[in-house]
Amino acid sequence: MTSKTMNVSLVGVGGQGILLTSDILSKTAALAGLDVKKSEIHGMAQRGGSVISQVRFGEKIYSPIISDGASNLLVSFERLEALRWRQLLAPDGKVLINDLNLTPVTVSSGQQPAVTDMDARLKAEYSSALYIDALSIAQAIGNTRAMNMVIAGAISLLTPFGDDVWAQAMRERIPANMLDVNLIAFKAGRNALCA
């Protein structure tokens, strides 16, 4: 692995827009002239299960898989999933967590105990994690489905690409009639993490 390579793992729950977010991140890196690999696991995971997508970019990328302990950035779209994928994070890696709880059906149906001390465990696991309430921000914009682009806006501050490159990637990937609200969501996410 060259020192310039950046490894980003995006995790969350099927249906949250993780794959689109990783698509746009990888497109942004490609537009910036870097080599990119984006690997995702879907299939059975699309029905409310855990989802993971991994994006690597740099001068030359070989492995599509990020080893445990090698993610420079771990982005979790949900709080429990942030705990689930802790092994991915590099010792000096950054963590971005969407401040959202989605109860798995294993808990809601009473088969498995809930995590009752989530705040404490997240704090113990990630002392300097960044949090963003992307759902509330997306609600304020008027489109909860743009939550993923709010998160993308926050990711943009933790990755080395200008927002103009991000906007270009979004223009290429998002249908024209949905583009404006997603660009607004992206900006709102960027501003929220700055604040």
Added chain:
Amino acid sequence: MKQPLLLSANEAVAWAACKAGCAVASAYPGTPSTEILENVAKFKDTIYCEWAVNEKVAMEVVIGASIAGARALTAMKHVGLNVAMDPLMTYTYVGANGGLVIITADDPGMHSSQNEQDSRNLVKFARAALFEPADSQETFDMVVEAFEVSERFQVPAFVRLTTRTSHTSTIVDVGDDFGPGTPERKPYMKDIRRYVPVPMFARPHRLKAQERTEALRTFACKTPSNRIEAGDHRLGIITSGVTYQFVKEVFPEFTVLKLGFSNPFPSDLVKQFAAGVERLLVIEELDPFLEEQMRALGLRVVEHATELNMFEMNPARLLALRKELLGDVELPETRRADAGLPTRPPVLCAGCSHRGVFYTLARLGATVTGDIGCYTLGAFPPLSAMDTTICMGACIGNAFGMEKAGIKGRLCAVIGDSTFFHSGLTGILNVLYNGGKVTTVVLDNRITGMTGHQENPGSGKTLCGDPAPVTDIAEVAKAMGFKRVVTVAAYDLPELERVLKEELDAPEPSVVIAGGPCRLAAKLWNLATYGVDEAACKACGACFKLGCPAITRGAASPDGKRFKAHVDPVQCSGCTLCIQTCKFGAISKIR
């Protein structure tokens, strides 16, 4: 500046098919191969493409196109190849006319499959050619080359993808001159000696097949797809497919023989490579396919204790191998996964039309043989309404076998509409013909669900979105001769229970069609929203037994052991099932 093109290997196959002038493409969906035909459909102006009812039919269609002289492509997941083997085994004897390319998408690690068979064994078994690309660019280049090789050697040519090539996007240069290819079409001439391999004609084919194998083995030693990357020769590594990427990451300084074309095995090239290195190491994903052939050549291969022949390869596993063999690396201290967290398995969607059937079958205490699709999720708690799942279409034969083996109690086979068309038709006919009593429930949501909503013979549309005849499953069963054929609404729990009890207890075979559209596909996810009256809810837990992701835990009872229900308004799709399970009228429509 040219815009970089990011393609998954699945997408790259479609671009390559266009460039190579492929004329006919046919496939049945299956993760991780599904997106191949979905992307071929983007080139439908030059490629006829379709969803076949199953992989065997798809293989027969592309063999037909190849016999007619056109270039043709089929794609399937590894277990789909098992279904398609019968026509393939003979066509490799007959020999391809127009170029025939077969994509098999293996799933090491079983991300979305019931086994992790290494399809390379089947390719060798069938005496076909085999390319193993390591990324999307190679996939694009090799699919184009595979068409050429297929025509030049008259052999069906495989391109083997795996989940980590199929579902990894990498930058691809499709060339400045990209456009639909116009290869010279092979003439079709009637020739029963070739195309009707009765035994007297098949025996000469057997010899020809052997000649092709040897000619391809010579080709394999010369093709640029097999290349030596020079490096430190104290260790020589032979690898193929995506595993190459992990080798470059973990053993960057050593010399590598990268096999992009691995069957027939390039024996002379491998022997030559082996002669130039001190130690010979094979790194491949799944079975020791290359390794066994190297050992058969009498080559000494490095032995190691690190297990590599099961599950998905990754850099961490190779790092452990490097530590064992060379002792010059330390394994990084990483956090361990937290095994104590509640799991988040996939679940049937809120409002899924399959849920009521499983809820009812669980109440009836039936032994349920299941099948492949979203509805396999009915096996898991709290529904727990499935006993077996073996392969596409197996549920009906399995149930009949259990019946004949004398299993006690109610017995039922459950199959989705797409799986029924794929390989359930023959199963129910067998039950009827042999006097079985099995009840087959077809969960008819008019779409191929699990793979992401592909059209099928029940959906009224083709792959390209054109209108198609809608096959009525009830009419099919009646035409076969079933006396008991019942269609029941999937959201009416009392009626479901009445019908299923009657049919399961009947002394005759029956087919029950439980119909309701896939809410995700039909975009019916917000018909209504329900709420729970906290005062009326007695925390009895009845609605939790539905396993609906929209029903979550509300306030705890005073003893803390039971919980009131809460309906998540974002997920609730208004299907009415929870209202029907509540004896206290605590759940009602709020919007």
